[in-house]
Amino acid sequence: MTLLQVEALTKSFGARRVLRDVSFSIAEGEIVGLVGTNGAGKSTLGDIVAGITPADSGRMTLLGHPYAPLSAADARHVGVGVVEQLVRIDPSLTVAQAVFRGTAQAGRPQEELRRQAQVLLSEVTLDVDPDTLVGDLPHFVHGLVETARVLAEATRLVVLDEVSAALLPSEVTGLHAVAGRLSRQGRGVLYISHRLPEMLEVVDRVLVLRDGWIALDSPSEALDPVRLAAETVGEPVSVPVRRETVAAVPDDVVPPDDAAVPDGAAAPVPARPAPSDEVALRVRNLRVPGRVEGVDLLLRRGEVVGLTGHRSSGVREIADALSGELPAITDEIELHGEPPADAGTLRLPVYRPDEDAYGVDPGETIARTLTQEAWGSLTDLRKEIATLREVIRTVHQMDVKTLSIRTVFGALSGGDQHKLALARWMSSARDVVVLHEPTRGLDVRARRQVRQLLDDATAHGTSVVVVSVDPDELAECCDRVGIVVDGRVARWIDTGELALDSVRERIVEAATAAA
Numbered sequence: 476m477t478l479l480q481v482e483a484l485t486k487s488f489g490a491r492r493v494l495r496d497v498s499f500s501i502a503e504g505e506i507v508g509l510v511g512t513n514g515a516g517k518s519t520l521g522d523i524v525a526g527i528t529p530a531d532s533g534r535m536t537l538l539g540h541p542y543a544p545l546s547a548a549d550a551r552h553v554g555v556g557v558v559e560q561l562v563r564i565d566p567s568l569t570v571a572q573a574v575f576r577g578t579a580q581a582g583r584p585q586e587e588l589r590r591q592a593q594v595l596l597s598e599v600t601l602d603v604d605p606d607t608l609v610g611d612l613p614h615f616v617h618g619l620v621e622t623a624r625v626l627a628e629a630t631r632l633v634v635l636d637e638v639s640a641a642l643l644p645s646e647v648t649g650l651h652a653v654a655g656r657l658s659r660q661g662r663g664v665l666y667i668s669h670r671l672p673e674m675l676e677v678v679d680r681v682l683v684l685r686d687g688w689i690a691l692d693s694p695s696e697a698l699d700p701v702r703l704a705a706e707t708v709g710e711p712v713s714v715p716v717r718r719e720t721v722a723a724v725p726d727d728v729v730p731p732d733d734a735a736v737p738d739g740a741a742a743p744v745p746a747r748p749a750p751s752d753e754v755a756l757r758v759r760n761l762r763v764p765g766r767v768e769g770v771d772l773l774l775r776r777g778e779v780v781g782l783t784g785h786r787s788s789g790v791r792e793i794a795d796a797l798s799g800e801l802p803a804i805t806d807e808i809e810l811h812g813e814p815p816a817d818a819g820t821l822r823l824p825v826y827r828p829d830e831d832a833y834g835v836d837p838g839e840t841i842a843r844t845l846t847q848e849a850w851g852s853l854t855d856l857r858k859e860i861a862t863l864r865e866v867i868r869t870v871h872q873m874d875v876k877t878l879s880i881r882t883v884f885g886a887l888s889g890g891d892q893h894k895l896a897l898a899r900w901m902s903s904a905r906d907v908v909v910l911h912e913p914t915r916g917l918d919v920r921a922r923r924q925v926r927q928l929l930d931d932a933t934a935h936g937t938s939v940v941v942v943s944v945d946p947d948e949l950a951e952c953c954d955r956v957g958i959v960v961d962g963r964v965a966r967w968i969d970t971g972e973l974a975l976d977s978v979r980e981r982i983v984e985a986a987t988a989a990a
């Protein structure tokens with residue numbers, strides 16, 4: 476039976492028409508994927524279904540009854556729950572309180588909530604003590620706490636907005652198990668994600684939102700990730716070529732058999748030059764007591780090295796030690812052959828997408844956000860024009876969906892905020908830097924734009940350590956990927972001369988075996 480029927484929904488924000496005429500349905504027990512480029516309107520659509528945002532026009536029915544929620548609480552009341560994309564839970568709540576907030580059990584004593592929360596948390600594969608304060612949790616697990624909350628509610632339909640974006644492959648498997656369970660119970664799921672290969676593993680049907688319409692409504696078995704990526708952007712997608720392959724043949728690039736261009740795909744993107752032999756960073760026997768047990772790292776000038784591993788593997792601690800946020804012991808550190816100036820301690824610049832609002836004031840305009848000089852110091856008109864041209868160039872280059880550079884940063888879609896924040900950060904990135912999940916929550920075209928940012932930076936001699944949970948991101952961006960297990964790099968995977976699929980498989984295999 477049809478659970479949700481959506482007909483001719485429209486939604487604009489000021490002059491920006493986001494949803495023009497959106498119609499689709501979700502059957503009981505069906506898991507429906509929703510994809511689209513950054514800013515396509517996926518969250519807006521999810522928010523309308525979940526009662527967070529009202530539509531301008533159109534209508535919805537839930538199990539055949541008119542459904543026009545006035546608020547999220549209203550939607551919850553009739554069984555529609557949501558895990559929002561940039562969810563922020565009150566940091567002063569315990570995890571158990573967070574799981575049961577807004578439900579019939581809210582306000583019950585902690586001892587009572589603890590046991591029930593434990594069951595739900597293990598269902599979403601989140602290994603945390605229910606007494607932990609939300610404020611002490613890393614932000615990437617807030618989505619899983621929210622998923623546990625949705626399980627605690629008697630929901631008929633659940634909107635999962637980018638919950639998997641920051642999850643490890645093993646955690647994504649757990650999330651998919653939860654979606655499967657909801658489906659077997661006859662509940663419906665609207666699953667929003669940019670991680671297309673993983674999405675296709677779990678959904679029954681996929682909706683592609685493009686230019687305000689549902690451009691494709693297809694059973695998932697009729698799709699593969701490359702075709703779906705092409706449908707998402709509305710044109711053939713380019714297939715990245717590993718750069719070592721191309722470095723040997725800079726012009727007239729012919730991808731090796733292994734990297735053959737699939738049907739419907741565009742030409743390969745130009746490859747960047749291979750890294751030089753010059754050593755940018757050498758670290759020997761890096762240790763963080765109790766977390767990192769001795770890691771050797773060698774980063775060449777212009778190289779992008781990835782690190783991945785389970786939450787407790789020590790991978791984050793390695794990154795934090797490199798950026799000087801965690802005290803570490805080493806036998807040797809050299810930056811371009813010299814010990815670091817700061818008493819032998821590394822303090823590499825670090826970018827994290829999960830920092831609150833990316834370290835940017837969400838009420839500030841795009842123009843001000845991207846301007847490096849203090850706004851008031853722009854007293855020379857020519858300089859001001861050049862500065863604003865640069866802002867416009869970045870907005871175009873990163874394909875940000877906005878009608879004006881005076882739009883406030885906080886009104887941009889999640890992906891567009893991240894792209895601009897990263898572009899802003901990378902414009903001053905020099906030498907050796909650490910990037911956490913640089914393509915998190917980005918669509919296939921935006922991932923290429925970020926790769927271009929990395930290419931530009933590495934072509935100018937910047938070397939990058941990428942820390943990530945996403946095998947596709949690691950495969951696309953990195954020259955080598957280290958799998959971290961028990962505080963050591965257990966294995967290096969050289970991505971050169973391998974097709975992305977093979978790299979992805981090797982990373983998933985190695986990371987899963989190590990988990």
Ligand SMILES: Nc1ncnc2c1ncn2[C@@H]1O[C@H](COP(=O)(O)OP(=O)(O)OP(=O)(O)O)[C@@H](O)[C@H]1O
Nearest residue numbers: 488513514515516517518519886887888889890891
């Ligand atoms: N409250 C708002 N005020 C003004 N514009 C908004 C508001 N919310 C969303 N928008 C605009 O609506 C468009 C769609 O945003 P939405 O967040 O739905 O996109 P999305 O497909 O979920 O993108 P992403 O993949 O980046 O999360 C964007 O251009 C965004 O700037």
